[in-house]
Amino acid sequence: MARKMTAPKKPYRGSGAKNRSATFAALDLGTNNCRLLVADRAGDGFRVLDSYSRIVRLGEGLASSGQLSETAMDRAVEALKNCKTKLDKYRNCQVRCITTQACRAASNGNEFLQRVKKTTGLKLETISPKEEAKLALLGSLDLVDDSKDFTLVVDIGGGSTELSWVDAKAAKRRGVSGSAARPPILGWASFPVGVVTLSETFPEHADGGDPFWYDKLVEYVVKLLRENDAADRFGPLFEAGRGQLLGTSGTVTSLAAVHLGLSKYTRSAVDGVWVSQEGMDAARDKLRFATPEKRATEPCIGPDRAELVLAGCAILDAVWQIWPSERLRAADRGLREGVLLSLIHSNKPAGKKKRKRTRNVKNQNNTNAKPKTNALNGTDNLSDSLDKLS
Template sequence: MFAALDLGTNNCRLLIVSSGRRGIKVIDNYNRVVRLGEGLYESGVLSEAAMERTLFALRHCAARIERRKSFKLYAVATEACRRASNASTFLKRVHNETGLNINIISPREEAELAVAGCSAFLHDKLLRRNRTKTLLFDIGGGSTEIAWVRIDPIRKKQTLIGCCSIPVGVITLREQFRRLTLNEYYHMVDYVLNKINAFERIHQIRAEILREQVQFVGVSGTITALASMILKQPKYSRSAIDGLLLETSQVKDMVRHILVSKFNKIYDYSTVNQSRLHYLLPGCAIFEAIHTVWPVEDIVVADRGIRDGIIAKMLEANKSHNTGKNHFHSSRFFVKN
C-alpha cells in the first residue's frame, strides 16, 4: 500500500491506494477543510484555532493510517507552512501528537507533483489533441502554481520547462481584499495579472497558444466547482468532473453568472452555492487573470493534484527498485510509518 498526505493552506487530504496485479485501487480518501492559513497574511503565524482544526483532521488521518499496518507514506505541507514563522514548531507538535512526519516542500516540488498527478491527461490523445506543450495551473489556498511542460508522446514522458509559484491563493486573496465588491473583484484580477506577467515574458507561452500547441489543465477546487456548476450537478460527482474537457468560454460564462448572482443579488441556487462564494470568487479572479494572459480555447478539468503526484512518484520508485533501475531515489518518498 501507498499513502500520500497533503497539508495545504485550506485543506488536509489523505489518499491511500493498493497496488497489485489487478492495478491500482483506492483504499481510503479523506479530505477536510481546515483553513490552516487563515489569518496568516496579516499575522505571519499559524493561529491557535487554525492549528487545533488541523490537528483534529491529522488525528483522523493518523488513525486511518494506523489501520493499515504495512505500507509506505509520504506527507507534505505547502504554502501556509512555507510562510508561517511558527510552522516548524507546529509540525513538531504534529509529530509528537500523531506520529506523522510532514515535510515542507518547495514551490517547484509542489508544481512537479501536480504535473505528475495529472500525467495521464497530458498523454491522453483525445485531451491533448496533438499539442506539444501543457500549461497547468493549481489554485490553492495560499499560493497558485503554474507549470509549463513539454510533452514527449513517443516515450510518454513530460519535462518541466519552467514553473512559478505566486503567493496568491483563495484564502490569502480573500484576506487582502476584504470588501468583496465588483470593483474589488477586478482589482483582484489585476493584482494576479501583475504577478504572472513576468512568467509570460520569460517563456513566451502566448506564441505557442497562437500556434495551437498548448494544452490547458486546471487543478483546483475552484475549477472543479465551476465545472460541477456548468454540468448542473445536484451533488458533486468526481467521476464526471475528473478529465472533463470544456471550452474556456463555458467557464468564463459561469464566472459571469456567479458575478451577476452575487452583485445583482439575483440568486440562482440551482447553479450557485452561495455559501461557497466566500472563497470561490477569489479563485475565479485568479482563473480570469491566468486566462487573460494565456487565452487557450479549451481546458481539461483535473480533480487530482499533489496526492496523486506523490502516489505516481512512489509507484515509479517502487517499480524502479524492483527492476533494479535507480531512475528515482526511492527513499525520498518511502517514509515508513
C-alpha cells in the same frame, strides 16, 4: 467503494517484491484543505482503498500576520488525527505526508510541524514549489492531451499557485513511469497567491458596494504573473494556438461542475471534462453576480467554498489572459495522486540506473532577483527546449 485509476494487472513477483509496500498513502495538508488517499498498486496506477478530505483553512490570517493562528492549527491537528486513525488500519503501508505554502511562508511553520509530530505521530514534509509542480503534473498526467504542443498545468491552491509548462508529446511518450523519473516540464513557476491569501487581501463586501472589486483581483494577479519571464516565453506560443490548459484545483472542478449544471458534485462527470473558455466564463459570471448567500446555495459550491471561489476564478482569469487557450480540461486529481504515483514508481524493483548529471535550479522565491521560469529538464536556458518545438 474502491476507485480504480487504471486497469489492474498481475502483481510483479520478481526480485525485490517481498520488500515492496503492499499499501501506499498520501497526505496533503494544504493552506485550505487536508486530504488523504490510501491505495494499493494496480498495474502502473493504483486502486483507492480509503480517503479523507476536510477544509481546515490552515492559512487563515497568514497574509496579514505572517503566522499560523492557534485556531487554524487546532483545526488542522484535529483533521490530521482523523487521518492517523485511518492510517492505523493498514499494515505495511508506505506513507508520505506533505505540506505546502502555508508552512513554507509562516514564521511558526516549523513549530507547527513539531506539534503535529508530537500530537499525532505524523511527520509532515514541507515540499518546495518545484516539487509541488512536479507532483501536480504527475497526478494529472493521464489527462495531458498531445493534440497541442504545450499543456499549462494550473494548480490554484489556498496560499500559492503553481504553473507548469509541459511538453505534451513528451508526456504521452514517457508515460507515468518515465515522467516520474524525468518530468517533461519545460518550465515552472510558483506565485504567492492563492484563494485564501487573495480573498483576505481583497475582502468581498457583502453588499457588493465596490462594482470593480472582481476586476481589481484579476488586475492584481495579472501584474504578478507578468513579472515572471514565462509571460514572454510561453505567451506567444499560446497566442498562436499551440497550447491548452489543464486545471487541477478545486476552483476549476467547481466551475466545471457549475457549467455542467450538476445537482450534486460527481467526480466521474467532472474529472477529464473539456470546457470551452466561453463555458467557464458563463459559470464564473453565474457565481460572480450572485450574492454570497446565493452562491452558497449552489450545490457544487456550498458555504465552505462560497467565500473563496471568486478569488480562484480571478486567478484563473489572469492565467487565461496571459496564456490563452480555446478550452480547458478539468482534473479532479493532483498532489495526492502525484505523491501516490511517485511512491509506487520509486518502490518498483531496482534495476541498473544510468548516472545522470544534474544542474541546480535557483529558487523561484528569491525576491532579490527578477522572477524567471525554472526548468526541470536539465537545461539552463528555456530557449534550448523551446527551439526544438518551434
